[in-house]
Amino acid sequence: MSSPEQWTHPEPREGPAATAAAPTPEQVIAGLRATSEGGPELVQLLTPEGERVPNPEFDPFVADITPAALRALYRDMVLVRRADREGNALQRQGQLGIWVPLLGQEAAQIGAGRALRDTDMVFPSYREHGVAWCRGIDPKDVLGIFRGTDHGSWDSVAKRFHPYTIVIGNQVLNAAGYAMGQRFEGKVGGDDGEATMVFFGDGATSQGDVHEGFVWAAVYDAPLVFFCQNNQWAISEPTERQSRLPLYQRARGYGFPGIRVDGNDVLATLAVARWALAECRHGNGPVLIEAFTYRMDAHTTTDDPTRYRHSDELEAWKLKDPIERVRVNLVRHGDADQDFFDSVQAEADELARDLREFCFAMPQPPVGQIFDHVYAEPSPFVSAQRAEFLAYHDDFAGGDH
Amino acid sequence: MSSPEQWTHPEPREGPAATAAAPTPEQVIAGLRATSEGGPELVQLLTPEGERVPNPEFDPFVADITPAALRALYRDMVLVRRADREGNALQRQGQLGIWVPLLGQEAAQIGAGRALRDTDMVFPSYREHGVAWCRGIDPKDVLGIFRGTDHGSWDSVAKRFHPYTIVIGNQVLNAAGYAMGQRFEGKVGGDDGEATMVFFGDGATSQGDVHEGFVWAAVYDAPLVFFCQNNQWAISEPTERQSRLPLYQRARGYGFPGIRVDGNDVLATLAVARWALAECRHGNGPVLIEAFTYRMDAHTTTDDPTRYRHSDELEAWKLKDPIERVRVNLVRHGDADQDFFDSVQAEADELARDLREFCFAMPQPPVGQIFDHVYAEPSPFVSAQRAEFLAYHDDFAGGDH
């Protein structure tokens, strides 16, 4: 397989004819794709086997990660995975209409989420339960979206964690605007600068809005980290349906840095995200991060991935599990004992139990909610509809029909 | 000024902090911008002074350009400029509602237009009167658009020259689809392959549709030449409002070649366009060409460029006039005598006279045209509106009110 470098021949005659990428069967089995070559392009600090790889460039960004801090990252990942699995189970039991699993993407999300400061702003897509966790949002506050009671019950202003966006990619422009605002307000330009991070998937990179987000952020020097979780799949479509090239290279055309990190490596993701955020705080943004990871579960609970992908691929990725490598590393260095792992497990079970109970007890939202908050300054038309419908509804509930 | 290469630091620490480009005053006066550095990146075969610059890579693509052929290119440019000026004058005299001048972009358009074969397809934007000319479209067929009688009266299927598109950038996707069709029909893959060329401006590169066109063409290996005429301005906005980088570098992020050519050099544009079309015919497309040129006139006749650009800039670009350098070259090599120049001039005047007479004689379109061709299979609703309005109109014309 030619190196990705060769597919980018910006000058004539500099490489082989550029044509769309198609993965070899070997690549697919190895959990790789034509647009997904690993190798030196991928920043990795912790191998799947839990070995710490020195990296002079990025080590400084995780110099403060003591064993205690690594244990905290481990705990984060275990807890968000547990909450995710509980969400999945709740859907299976009919308690949720749908669930969007993050399984396999814990390191990408915790690495990114823990790199953020309280003063930073986050624009998620719809799978970022792990990032939400890092923003101090109770998993319960996410449930309503999937149960169908609300669109998320956290305070997006207080938590600086925007509502989930379901239309693919359009939050990227909103994030660019927010980051422009940070700059216009003079909140950029030093260690204490603010930054914004926006999350989107590999599939989203095809959307016009994501491109326009790149253009705007570049032109306005916006302190914005584009965090693309390349989980290899957009529902049933592999990354080569979206691009010839590794996605982080998209940044090349806009004149800001693009970098690929092992998204199953929480340490590397933390380091790269901190670096990117620092660039933004200091006014050197935007930055594109491609976190190379894998969607271990279905797209959502309504999806059936056996229709479109080989189990080989999944098996290959299981060996790169984001949690396991941290566990091995902690054990190998004697940085965590069985008590620790047991206590995290117990905490996870408690979290799940709590979530489950909360879910079962979630009340039916009041009918009037349909009409609430359509406008900040109520519309007489909607208010009249509200009154009319509530009268009808009460009447009806009273058995008058 | 740092070299554009430095603004593309795809890996961290590889260059200075990436920030948006701002031109120096010297650059502006020299007709350049921060995103517009010339130098070795620019393919040029004929200098502004009319000297032929050897270029081993691209010379083969214009090896057949005999003095007679160069004279023909000169004639093309003079005639389209003359028609353009006549269009402008007709607008000033109230014969046209608006005119969109191509002044200064003759080489870019004739170079591209003459590289095309009859079997190729073209999707213009709204300024491509020179390309239209190369497709055998009479300038008269363009007039109706600006007089307000129709949307162009050429046969876009027979001429393989699509109607003008006014919504910025959205024709790029249509062109990508057409080129996909060429490929699906097996018309790609050899010397006799078909290709498509789509025209758009520097401003258009910001539109989501142009990005999506890049994505689609790359993924489907479409035989599509993206021909971006960077005339430095999108109405009043200079290129640095759209990009940090020279625009041809946008291609880097998609994995197909991008190349910048001196768009005021008809020979270089012809060579590069032929090369790009050949790549496409052979299945190595798509290719992005940035033709580096200048809008010598206003954006349209309703625009007033003195409000936003220095006359210095215009003066600098006058020295790079696309026609003048060919004239000088022809004279210097004794490849054309005064008779030739006089005859071209006479032909141009004749063309203008003809166009002018045609314009004055253009009939008012029939009222029924409003309702014609809304659908291929008429809608009874529109037909009823038509009948009703025509009855009212005839009645009214009969003075019955």
Added chain:
Amino acid sequence: MAPETNPGPVQSLTLGKALNLGLRTAMERDPKVIVMGEDVGRLGGVFRITDGLQKDFGEHRVLDTPLAESGIIGTAVGLAVRGFRPVCEIQFDGFIFPGFDQIVSQVAKLHARTHGRVRVPLVIRVPFGGGIGAVEHHSESPESYFAHTAGLKVVSCSNAVDAYWMIQQAIQSDDPVLFFEPKRYYHSGFMKSEVDTSATPDPLFAARVVRRGSTATLVAYGPSVKVALDAATAAEEDGHSLEVIDLRALSPLDLDPVFESVRRTGHLIVVSEAPSESSLTSEIAARVQQECFYSLQAPVLRVTGFDTPYPPAKLEEHFLPDLDRVLDAVDRSLAW
């Protein structure tokens, strides 16, 4: 999947399977028909409407496209100009908006712009409407935006037989057709019908009286047809004989059967899931009050979704017009 043995002309099909068979038939008949969209290939679409087509017709006729709706529609326009007949799937109603400019500025206008020289025979399939317990943007009824756009034709099927024929007719149409499919009934057992593939279908742009009645007229389309029919059945007990008309064509509207009906009944209720403001239901009311001014014994009433964003799933039963709200409107109309 291609059926193993050649089935007879009459098959018992769900609405979803009828669409699938209609698409298959159109693709077999004309090699220029291609299907494109997100996940329509290997997966067969998130609703499986294109199931098996890529396997049987190949990757160049069933395209798993990049994830961008403007791209899907914009390239389909180019393919149509080249002579193809693309059938685009928009995955859910709420995701048609990124493609809106291509629809309004290119799809709708190219034929007129070229004075009829370029046809745009493309179909944009949109699974639409609510009632599936989904998250935001998955239950919208955006048909009015397109009915308001000159140059487009807009239809909606409400049952398996129509689904089978209308999708084929839409593909055969030389005009662009927005094709709205009531997604909540794709796989409903009670929407299963005997589809006679040897029958002669009704014209595409014709409304149809689906139940005769004399007390009042109900007009509906897509998923609301079932609501209207259920209401008519229930009303029978109260001694009301309701006529139900399935519009089928949303633009151009075929209102003659509606006018005819209203002239007999004097009462009209229009049912739709879409918000009411400046909508298709407004148009019907506006046209009927004009054409049937002296026949109406009460104003045209509308039973619609509210003029609010589509609510979270647990509230959608209240948002969606149901049998009771329709009957309430009938009562109000009769008591006017």
Added chain:
Amino acid sequence: MAPETNPGPVQSLTLGKALNLGLRTAMERDPKVIVMGEDVGRLGGVFRITDGLQKDFGEHRVLDTPLAESGIIGTAVGLAVRGFRPVCEIQFDGFIFPGFDQIVSQVAKLHARTHGRVRVPLVIRVPFGGGIGAVEHHSESPESYFAHTAGLKVVSCSNAVDAYWMIQQAIQSDDPVLFFEPKRYYHSGFMKSEVDTSATPDPLFAARVVRRGSTATLVAYGPSVKVALDAATAAEEDGHSLEVIDLRALSPLDLDPVFESVRRTGHLIVVSEAPSESSLTSEIAARVQQECFYSLQAPVLRVTGFDTPYPPAKLEEHFLPDLDRVLDAVDRSLAW
């Protein structure tokens, strides 16, 4: 340009200058107000409505943006979330469609999605309508798309005094407002008015009776108000006293003055340049026939653009409702 000497409270302004002064005043009053769009800075906008603002308020408050409408609106949403009050200019009506998804899916829904926690106080200014002899896409009347979209507010000004006040009120509104400006009257001398900047304006979302009458009611908005007023003047000669109502608010509609008027006159004609199908004019007809069922002596009639793409400029005089078509409709209504 900032006026050199402080003018008195009453200034004689064209509609365009009134908008410019309104924008300036809003920017002076609130530092969070920013203006963004294509060519709005150095050039002052292709219609010069933002003339002088960048010079006086700087490049960070008046942004010459990249050329992409989704980008303009999408970043404005983010800026609004951050606490700014962006005023976006869409250069021409026909170019709003690339930004449609942001408007429908984000601008309109973010407040409801966040249960009221996030406000989106942005204004999208759209020069709209025909009559300027322009090429394609420059003369559209897309207001119905937005009136149909829950979560948006939509207004249109028809004169200089309203222009001055309404733009300020729209900017002050905590809801997103689509602001439609009748571009053909921007610089018309006869639209010049004495604007008293010390007056108390009417509320933003209120219709206004602009001419009293008793024979029939004309309802119009934006550029059609002048047509309606001219028709009323002409009708006087025929002895018809026409009441003219300027809607001003297109969503939510303020129809009480219309109902009140129709109850007196019994006749209503609605005038708009937009195609009629599934439009704002349909909505008005639908609502009035319901509210004034027993008062109407003729159906509500509509005088609108045709259901065709906007024609080439030489034909637009026929497409646009004019005095004669309005009077013809009045005659038809009175003779019903």
